Amino acid sequence: MPRVVRSLAATGIAGILLAGSAVAPAAAAAPAAQPPTYDRTSTAEARRVDRVPTPKLDWYACYDYAECATVRLPLDYDKPKGATTEVALLRVKARDRQHKVGSLFLNPGGPGGSGTDIALAAPYFLGDDLLDRFDIVGVDPRGVAASDNIKCFPSVKDQTRAYAGLNVAFPWTKAEEKAYVASSKAVGKACSTTGKPLTGAASTAEVARDMDVLRRAVGDKKLSYLGFSYGTALGQYYANMFPDRFRALVVDGVLNPNAWVGQGKARNQLQETRLRSADGAYKALHEILVRCGKVGADKCELAAKGNPVAAYETVAKRLRKKPAVIDDPDYGSYTVSYADFVGATLGALYDPYGWSSVVEITVLLLDATDPAAGKAATAAARKALAARAAKARQQRGYDFPYNNGLETFLTVDCTDAYHPKSADAWPALSAKEDQRAPYFGRAWAWGTAPCARNTWTVRDEDAYTGPFNRTTAAPVLVVGNYWDPATNYQGAVGSARLLPNSRLLSSDSWGHTAYGTSACVTSRIDTYLLTGKPPAKGTLCVGDSQPFQDDPSADRAASSKSELARAGEPGRGEPKRLPPVATPRPAVGTLTVR
Numbered sequence: 001m002p003r004v005v006r007s008l009a010a011t012g013i014a015g016i017l018l019a020g021s022a023v024a025p026a027a028a029a030a031p032a033a034q035p036p037t038y039d040r041t042s043t044a045e046a047r048r049v050d051r052v053p054t055p056k057l058d059w060y061a062c063y064d065y066a067e068c069a070t071v072r073l074p075l076d077y078d079k080p081k082g083a084t085t086e087v088a089l090l091r092v093k094a095r096d097r098q099h100k101v102g103s104l105f106l107n108p109g110g111p112g113g114s115g116t117d118i119a120l121a122a123p124y125f126l127g128d129d130l131l132d133r134f135d136i137v138g139v140d141p142r143g144v145a146a147s148d149n150i151k152c153f154p155s156v157k158d159q160t161r162a163y164a165g166l167n168v169a170f171p172w173t174k175a176e177e178k179a180y181v182a183s184s185k186a187v188g189k190a191c192s193t194t195g196k197p198l199t200g201a202a203s204t205a206e207v208a209r210d211m212d213v214l215r216r217a218v219g220d221k222k223l224s225y226l227g228f229s230y231g232t233a234l235g236q237y238y239a240n241m242f243p244d245r246f247r248a249l250v251v252d253g254v255l256n257p258n259a260w261v262g263q264g265k266a267r268n269q270l271q272e273t274r275l276r277s278a279d280g281a282y283k284a285l286h287e288i289l290v291r292c293g294k295v296g297a298d299k300c301e302l303a304a305k306g307n308p309v310a311a312y313e314t315v316a317k318r319l320r321k322k323p324a325v326i327d328d329p330d331y332g333s334y335t336v337s338y339a340d341f342v343g344a345t346l347g348a349l350y351d352p353y354g355w356s357s358v359v360e361i362t363v364l365l366l367d368a369t370d371p372a373a374g375k376a377a378t379a380a381a382r383k384a385l386a387a388r389a390a391k392a393r394q395q396r397g398y399d400f401p402y403n404n405g406l407e408t409f410l411t412v413d414c415t416d417a418y419h420p421k422s423a424d425a426w427p428a429l430s431a432k433e434d435q436r437a438p439y440f441g442r443a444w445a446w447g448t449a450p451c452a453r454n455t456w457t458v459r460d461e462d463a464y465t466g467p468f469n470r471t472t473a474a475p476v477l478v479v480g481n482y483w484d485p486a487t488n489y490q491g492a493v494g495s496a497r498l499l500p501n502s503r504l505l506s507s508d509s510w511g512h513t514a515y516g517t518s519a520c521v522t523s524r525i526d527t528y529l530l531t532g533k534p535p536a537k538g539t540l541c542v543g544d545s546q547p548f549q550d551d552p553s554a555d556r557a558a559s560s561k562s563e564l565a566r567a568g569e570p571g572r573g574e575p576k577r578l579p580p581v582a583t584p585r586p587a588v589g590t591l592t593v594r
Contacts, residue, residue: 037471038243038244038471038472038473038501039243039244039470039471039472040243040244041241041242041243041244041245042241045209045241045242048077048078048080048209048462049077049209049212049213051080052073052074052077052080052213054213054216054217055071055072055073055213055214055217056217057069057071057089057217057218059091062090063090063120063561063564063565064565064568064569065092065123065568065569066090066091066092066119066120067090067091067092067093068088068089068090068116069088069089069090070086070087070088070089070146070147071086071087071089071214071217072084072085072086072087073085073087073142073210073213075197075198075201076201076462077206077209077462078462083197085142085143085147085148085198085201086147086148087139087140087141087142087147087148087210087214088116088139088140088145088146088147089115089116089137089138089139089140089214090115090116090119090120090137090138091103091119091135091136091137091138091218092119092120092122092123092131092135092136092569093135094131094132094133094134094135095131095132095572096132096133099132099133100133100134100135101133101134101224101530102134102135102218102219102220102222102224102247103134103135103136103137103215103218103219103220103224104130104134104135104136104137104224104225104226104529105137105138105139105211105214105215105223105224105225105226106118106119106122106136106137106138106225106226106227106231107138107139107141107225107226107227107228107230107231107234107235108228108229108231108559108579108580108581108582109227109228109229109230109231109232109253109581109582110144110229110230110231110408110409110412110582111141111144111204111230111233111408111409111411111412111413112141112144112405112406112408112409112412112582113144113229113230113231113581113582114138114140114144114145114146114559114582115138115139115140115141115144115145116138116139116140116145116146116561117138117145117559117560117561117580118138118559118579118580118582119136119137119138120138120559120561120564120565121557121558121559121564121579121580122136122138123136123569123570124557124558124564124570124576124577125515125516125556125557125576125577125578125579125580126576126579127522127523127526127576128572128573129526129530130526130529130530131572132572133530134224134529135218137214137218139207139210139211139214141202141207141210141234141408141412142198142201142202142206142207142210143198143199143202143404143407143408143411144408148198149402149404149408150191150195150198150199150202150404150407150408150411151194151195151402151404151407152187152190152191152194152195152199152404152407153190153194153402154194155402156400156401156402158190159402159403162183162186162187162190163183163187163406164179164183165178165179165180165181165182165183165184166180166183166184166187166406168180168337168339169337169339169340169342169343169344169443170339170342170343170430170442170443170445170446170447171339171427171442171446172320172337172338172339172442176339177426177427180426180446180449181423181424181426181427181449184423184426184449184450184452184455185423185450185452185455187406187407187410187450188410188414188423188450188451188452188455188456188457189455189457191407191410191411191414191450191456191458192455192456192457192458193458195407195411195458196458198411199407199411199415199458200415200458200459200460201460202408202411202412202415202460203412203415203416203460203462203463203464204233204234204237204412204416204463204464205237205241205416205460205462205463205464206460206462206463207234207237208234208237208238208241208242208464209241211223211225211234211238212238212242212245215245222245222246222247222474223238223242223245223246223247223249224246224247224248224249224529225238225246225248225249225250226250226252226515226525226529227250227251227252228252228253228513228515228579228581228582229252229253229255229486229487229512229513229581229582230255230412230582231251232251232252232253232254232255232487232495233255233257233260233416235249235250235251235476236251236255236257236468236476236495236499237257237464239470239472239476239499240257240464240466240467240468240469240470241464243470243471243472243473244472244473246472246473246474247474247532248474248477248528248529248532249472249474249476249477250476250477250479250525250528250529251476251477251478251479251492251495252479252480252513252514252515252525253479253480253481253484253486253487253512253513253514253581254478254479254480254487254491254492254495255275255487255491255495256274256275256490256491256494256495256498257466257468257495257498258274258466258468258494258498259271259274259275259276259491259494260274260275260416260417261416261417261418261465261466262274262417262418262419263465263466266418267418268418268420268421269420270419270420270426270429270430270433270445270448271413271417271419271448271451272430272433272441272444272445272448273429273433273445275444275487275488275491276437276488276490276491277440277444277485277486277487277488278433278436278437278439278440278441278443278444278445279436279437279488279490280483280484280485280486280487280488280489280490281346281349281437281439281440281443281444281485281486282437282438282439282440283483284349284483284484284485284510285312285345285349285358285439285440285485286309287483287547288355288358288359288547289302289308289309289311289312289358290308290309291355291547291548292308292355292359292547292548293307293308293309295548299548300359300548301359301360301363302359302362302363305363305366308359308362311362311366312362314366315341315362315365315366315369316338316341316342316439318365318369319336319337319338319340319341319365319369320338323335323336323337323338324336324365324368324369324385326368326382326385326386326389327382327386328382328383328386328387330383330386331383331386331387331389331390332386332390334385334386334389334390336365336368336385336389339442339443341361341365342439342440342442342443343443344357344361344388345358345361345439346440346443346485348361349483349485349511349512350485350486350511350512350581351510351511351512351556351578352509352510352511352517352543352544352545352554352578353510353511353545353550353552353553353554354510354511355510355547355548355552356552357552361388363381364381364384364385365381365385366381367380367381368381368382368385410448410450410451410456413448413451414448414450414451414456415458415459415460415463416463417448417451418453419448419451419452419453419456420452420453421452421453421454422452422453422454422455423449423450423452423455425452426445426446426449426452429445430442430445430446433445440485468495468498468499469498469499469500470499470500471500471501472499472500472501472502473501474501474532475501475502475503475532475534476499476501476502476503477502477503477505477525477528477534477535478492478495478496478499478502478503478504478505479492479504479505479506479507479513479514479515479521479525480492480493480504480505480506480507480514481506481507481508481509481510481511481513481514481517481518481521481543482506482507482508482509483508483509483510483511484511484512484513484514485511485512486512487512487513489506492504492506503534503535503537505521505524505525505534505535505539505541506539506540506541507520507521507540507541507542507543508540508541508542508543509521509541509542509543509544509545510543510545510546510547511543511545511578512581513579513581514541514543515579516576516577516578516579517543517544517545517578518541518542518543518544519544520541520542521541524539524541554577554578555577555578556577556578556579556580556581557577557578557579557580558580559580
């Protein structure tokens with residue numbers, strides 16, 4: 001990769017004019033042109049993508065107010081005339097065609113989130129000025145959703161059998177750990193064999209290359225991009241691989257790419273040890289419980305049970321000792337484990353209004369597991385929990401048709417990043433994560449167990465592992481909120497430090513990612529995307545929702561294409577909803593809050 005081309009002070013020798021000389025003085029030389037002070041796309045990377053002919057996108061009307069297209073791109077950019085993979089796109093055209101800036105590419109995260117879903121949802125959550133001036137474009141990354149699918153098993157039956165040990169939020173008992181390790185090995189081996197060749201050609205770097213080719217295909221000289229959660233990794237990969245090919249690039253809910261990949265000695269660590277997602281989740285939970293105690297029982301029901309921090313731990317201790325069996329004549333019998341409780345809490349923390357669910361679940365489980373509670377309170381709690389469990393059971397497991405969500409997540413993570421050698425190491429390593437970040441250490445650590453190097457053996461020889469500190473031609477806007485439970489705020493701080501030409505936008509806000517949760521954040525992101533001008537250094541926003549101060553009634557824009565198509569495109573000026581965000585880790589549990 002090329003070094004930064006630095007400006008050099010012009011040097012020269014001043015001519016000596018002799019007094020009385022008959023020779024006319026020479027004209028002063030024009031100042032030497034200053035070379036650009038930013039990195040260029042490397043010769044090797046430019047060769048990979050630029051020799052691919054610009055695809056012709058045959059757009060057709062789809063989903064009521066959108067257009068769809070598919071395109072075949074090289075499976076291996078080193079072999080542009082070789083095998084290909086089909087990639088799906090969706091766009092919502094700019095409302096003001098005469099003043100269009102260009103196309104704005106979106107990615108919702110995951111890895112494995114659908115770009116076509118979030119693009120179709122864009123009119124529900126993006127600012128009207130963006131919708132006026134940009135074609136909103138979503139790409140399903142290779143292997144995902146409407147693109148050619150990654151498939152690690154020959155049938156749903158084989159997949160279901162292999163996944164058997166993974167159907168918990170995370171393993172807690174020794175038996176669960178043993179089953180989870182066995183299933184992790186089975187999945188890793190399957191994706192390294194049956195899943196090829198796509199599992200070896202779907203790293204973040206390949207998606208960044210696809211995006212550069214598609215940037216040309218939509219007619220943009222430079223990319224405009226907004227990425228959430230794992231989409232921030234994709235954005236940072238693009239910024240470092242193609243530092244002179246974007247006009248505006250926003251990453252919101254940021255993964256530090258060095259921590260994501262694992263550099264140097266950190267290569268043998270758990271990815272969670274590097275990313276510290278659990279630290280962010282614990283920080284958010286603890287703050288909610290502390291604020292609950294401060295506002296009292298009038299605004300927080302859990303405060304009526306005593307110290308909320310202690311109350312949450314009481315539920316955790318009871319469930320660690322023995323799962324709660326919930327019997328109800330309407331919903332049947334369900335077991336709520338400690339992992340279910342923690343998993344439901346983590347899911348709630350993704351939402352800016354999730355504090356309400358955290359309080360509700362904790363109160364219900366306190367009553368349901370307390371032998372001293374009155375019969376009426378216990379019965380009511382158990383019925384409410386049974387209703388939640390019934391809803392969750394409808395959503396869990398893997399059934400027809402083939403669901404490759406976990407496999408797409410793992411394909412990217414296991415190929416991009418370095419992980420410990422053996423899945424057998426995860427029980428001890430994940431327990432250490434809990435010591436550092438109570439409750440959530442295990443929850444975040446176990447998700448990458450199939451990535452163990454001796455079982456996940458397929459690699460992408462063209463995966464990008466850095467550096468991630470390129471000086472970009474245009475500024476990168478890095479957005480982080482203080483109470484994010486998935487992408488720790490420190491990830492945004494670290495990424496902003498890595499990128500010399502970046503600007504950190506911070507927000508004292510709740511939930512996962514900040515766009516749509518704070519008018520301050522949203523307006524500054526919109527302004528930057530439209531003008532290329534980032535907010536002032538040191539800008540700190542405050543979330544519109546704060547625990548125990550607001551009615552928890554906001555909802556996220558639906559990302560289901562069928563639901564959005566039925567609803568139709570909202571008009572300019574209609575109220576916005578929170579953006580759909582793909583969770584960075586697949587999770588399955590008995591309780592649900594989503």
